[in-house]
Amino acid sequence: MSTVALAVTDGMLHFELSLAYEVFGSAPAGVSVPWYDVRVCGVDAVRVGRFRLEPDHGLDRLPDADTVIVPGWADTDVEPPAELVGAVRAAHEAGARVVSLCTGAFVLAAAGLLDGKRATTHWAHTAALADRYPRVEVDPDVLYVDNGSVLTSAGKAAAMDLCLHLVRLDHGSSVANTAARRLVVPPHRAGGQAQFVAAPVPTRDDHPLAALLPWAIERLDRPLTVEDLARRAGMSSRHLSRHFRAVTGTTPLQWLLTQRIRRAQELLESTDDVVDAIAAATGMGTATTLRRHFNRTVGVPPDTYRRTFRSAPGPTGPTAE
Template identity: 55%
Template sequence: MSAGVVAVALVPDDSAGISAWDLYELSTVSMVFGIPHTDLADPWYALRVCGPAPHASHGLDGLAGADTVIVPSVPDAVVEGRQELSGELVDALRAAADAGARMVSMCSGAFALAAAGLLDGRRATLHREYARELATRHPRVTVDASVLYTDDDTVLTSAGAAAGLDLCLHLVRKDLGATVAGALAQRLVVPAHRAGDRPQFVEAPLPAGEEDTLGPVLQWALEHLHEPLTVDALALRARMSPRTFHRRVREACGTTPLQWLLHQRVARAQALLEGTGLPVELVGERSGLGSAANLRRHFTRTVGVSPSDYRRRFRPSGPPSTGR
């Protein structure tokens, strides 16, 4: 397990003011990384807030040595081209990236990473309201305004508001594992995991009363992931046609029923790998991913590492549990 130092780079406007979005995103980062949740993982992260006084406890030199650098939203004047980012900030961001820091932006903070050249040749996101401006000013960046967040390993970006919290929990999941991230999400009373490729907005709300039909069947599916599950069978349980069920799941969850099932099964496999000593064959069976080969294929493609590598990284020391 690894936490490390998280440094936030604040970008005030020319009057040295901090926007409401800056404060919102700073509070999000502080809830996740600044409060010592040492009952979940010890040591927890160390947080530095960097920028001009009196808003920050460190100057921009505080970015040096950080494991993760997060840039929250920049002022509207920067987005609109009426204010230039300081050369000191751009240099500090480049230096942090060159030193191996993981670079993260929340919403319009992507303009700062782009100005430092850190998004060139990469896919990035931000609130769709700012997407065209970012793409116009930085044509070497592939701007995708349809998703909640992007993860290019060392460079990550998120859309606005709640998507920033999703990205922070995603970072915890990468660093400390699914069990810790899930427990923290429960503490914050938010969903344990929203995949980054979920859409930034829901095209249409569920009709009145229909969420009461969809919710129980998805909960039932979570309790029966180890069983063969088909979209047709779930639709029948929800008393919908397969086509309607498919559409309603996309509207409610931002993904297809099959992809939703796959994400839930991979999450179950993560929990089993972290919390039990079960062989991968049984992890595959109990998560519903089937054979060990099928588990490895889907797990590696979704999580980015093999099940055995994931277990070595995140399973705590101590006697193995059978998971019974």
């Protein structure tokens, strides 16, 4: 069982702390994989927002965890406590995966964990982070950044995206999708999506792409183009691209690629289909194309992903390679 330590101290934001506990605190119904052992680590009682919290363990237990999560830090104008910074640094040196949510990036930066690395935080604080820690490559335009052992997220909903990304890394796409369904949130928003777009994302299904997106998802096995999508939506390609940017934060082609990769992950986990067949089912055309995009997006080849995240044996059939 993987141990997740939530590092808390006075001044933490309660939303990000609660969000992380909700994701990692209990396994979704129907998930049989070993779930996380969550520990809340801090010094004595701490004030989180308007709440008083009694940690289960001291900060000295952070180096014992597999993953350390630092929630949002409320007052970014002051330096985070030295004891917290030192404990987070010690955890990373001990081999823990260290994650910041929202302005928790200021704690990681103070610990030196972001030096020379790309990182993000809530868009309203990216300038301050860059000014205070010039050795950090601050990216204000993404939802989260995965550097392997050090990960950072933008604010609020992006913190949820990063937490689900961690579940996906640990347990695969199917388990992460199940967790997302329980939380009633989108199962996957790629970290490279914009964290702030000119028009707000609609809360109802009455936006201009409401009918188009499910139509496209049902046809991922076809070589859809931007022109195909525009024709179906009854608008010009340029107009379509503007709507995609406003609704999804990305371009039509990048959105399509993300959906194809997600479908490939699901098929790799749940079937014995060969890579050629999965490439055809996801509109990638050839196994070579699928492998190239999959490896670039997910970080491992399809066969490695299948061996790692295959949830259960499927029907007898040919091997993936």
